[in-house]
Amino acid sequence: LCASVHASTTIVILTSDNEADLAVANVLAETIGAKVIVTPWGTLSDDAIAEIEASGATEVYVIGGEVAVPDVEEKIKITVKRFAGKDRYETSALVAKEWKKRNIKCAEITVAEGHDFAGIKDAMERAKVKKCPVVFIKTDEVPEEVEEVFDELNVNKTVVIEAPNMNKTKIHLKLKVRVKEVEDIKADWQERAREAIDKAKEVIAEAEEAVENITDAKSAAATRLIVVAKYHLEKAEAAFEEGKYGKAFGLAIAAKENAESAIKIASGITVGNFGKEIYKWEERIKTKGIEEVKEEICEDAEKFGVEEMKLRIQKQIQIKKKVGKQEGFQQVENKTEEKKKNQQVKAKSNQELEQEVQVEVGVETNLNT
Structure with missing residues (x-):
């Protein structure tokens, strides 16, 4: 179990609805007593801004990079601390290191495959109960940034939420170099x-x-x-x-x-x-x-x-x-109709001209008589 949990009433945690970032945000919030505010991925919603302002917080922790949660530093007028790795693996590692900075001692770290949405949820629920970090790994690799977390937090145990496509042997070899005990939480594949x-x-x-x-x-x-x-x-x-x-x-x-x-x-x-x-x-x-x-x-x-x-x-x-053919037929019809109208106008013009000539001839005849 974790010890020395410092509650905070001045911090809110802002994250996108990305399942991985949302999981680490919820675990950190449960541990330090902060509120989680969620904005749709790739945007900073007006609702999220209003909720942060109404919270009375003096600092906002942002989980995710500028792409996932943009414009925070420009639009939020309180202190902003951003946890942003190059991917979800590094971001989870950066958040996990907050336990050391706050001197929160933990006996274990929960691990899940970074794209296993069900496994991420299971890992989050366990980590919230234990008030200890959750980090993410690949199907057959433990990223270097995640390995550093085990060294820095000096834990003795890691709990792996198994994914159906995980190379368990390879993952165990990596983890056992850094912890004494690796426990697997099995699932119905x-x-x-x-x-x-x-x-x-x-x-x-x-x-x-x-x-x-x-x-x-x-x-x-x-x-x-x-x-x-x-x-x-x-x-x-x-x-x-x-x-x-x-x-x-x-x-x-x-x-x-x-x-x-x-x-x-x-x-x-x-x-x-x-x-x-x-x-x-x-x-x-x-x-x-x-x-x-x-x-x-x-x-x-x-x-x-x-x-x-x-x-x-x-x-x-x-x-x-x-539609193109119909438009083509319509254009032909329009041209035919236009030609017909032109011919009618031309015929009418010729008729009017003949009448004018006849009138002029009549006038001329009358003048001559």
Whole structure:
């Protein structure tokens, strides 16, 4: 158990809704007695700002980098301390080191795979009870920044929340160099794989609702990500049926994260890699045109075997071609009608001219008589 827990009524913790950053924020908040305020990833919401101002806090801890939680230093008028690593692994390590800075002694550190949303939740709940840090690792690697945490906090035990695709042997070898005891919290791999697949389906459905048609760079980028997400999902379901639950789990997580990226791009988030992805598609559209870009994404869907997406994009292309033909027919009709009107105007003009000539001739005849 942890000792010397210092409650704080002057600090609030601000984080995005990213599952990893949110987990470490909640564990730190539980340990130091702070409130957690959440803003959507990639934005600083007005609600979050208002909640911070209303809290009466004198300092805000920000979990996540400028891309995840932007503009805090400019918009929040109290002291800001940011915990921002280059990725979720380093960010979790930076937050964990706060225990040493506050002289909070812990007997254990809880570890979860950094993209295992169910494992992250389990790790968070355990760490909150123990009031000790949670850190994240990769499926077959303990990042250097995380290794440093074990050395600095000088703990004797680590608890690993197993993920179905985790290389347990490799992870144990790394951890046992730094702690005396490694305890595994086992899970039903079949259940976890099924849960990951169901979650991926849910997020993909949200992404498809967010992007109905390809009309610009954002929708093109998002649609391409949905194609990839569906490809991973189909592979995950096939692996699940074969009883390869670790593989199914990993593919389902990939599908979920591709769909989440599609949703972020469709919602207008342009920071970091999302901005780069949108710019890439803007350049393609400038060079090739939106219709050729649609054709390319349709070909990718066919190549990946994502039949549903292929048919969906083909329908968009066919509708556009049909509209184009109708517009072409309308233009021909308009030109024919215009030509007819011109001929009528011309005929009318000739008739009026003949009448004018006849009048002039009549006048001239009368003058001569």
